Amino acid sequence: MKKVTYLIAILAITYGCSSFSSFKTHPVQKKENILLTKDSVEYELLIIDSGFESWFAARNTIATVHSDIYYQNWNRIYVVEWNQLYMQGRPFIENYIEYDPAENYGLEINYKLYYYFQFVEEKNRISIINR
Structure with a gap:
């Protein structure tokens, strides 16, 4: 009777360990990981200068x-000149602009930033750069 009990215990342990190890060996597909961890970066241009939005809308091309x-x-x-x-x-230059030329900000951000510089030059009658 003891031998039968030991045999059943050994078989149960073996079966339990084998099902656990087969559970652990299922690999996670890389394709799923890529889809879950894929991240996109979005940039936003925050302009706090009053009057820019209406000026921009009036001259927006x-x-x-x-x-x-x-x-x-x-x-x-x-x-570079602004900083x-x-x-x-x-005067009129109240903040530092962090702009990385290596970053791709996209057409919309670059377009609006360019016109912000035009706005500052026109509004304050200054020349940031000599053309």
């Missing part, structure tokens, strides 16, 4: 008049 590269190139120049004026403590 089609963004695709120029390419995204066109706006990126101008924004690089404007941001230098900010560091010098110039």
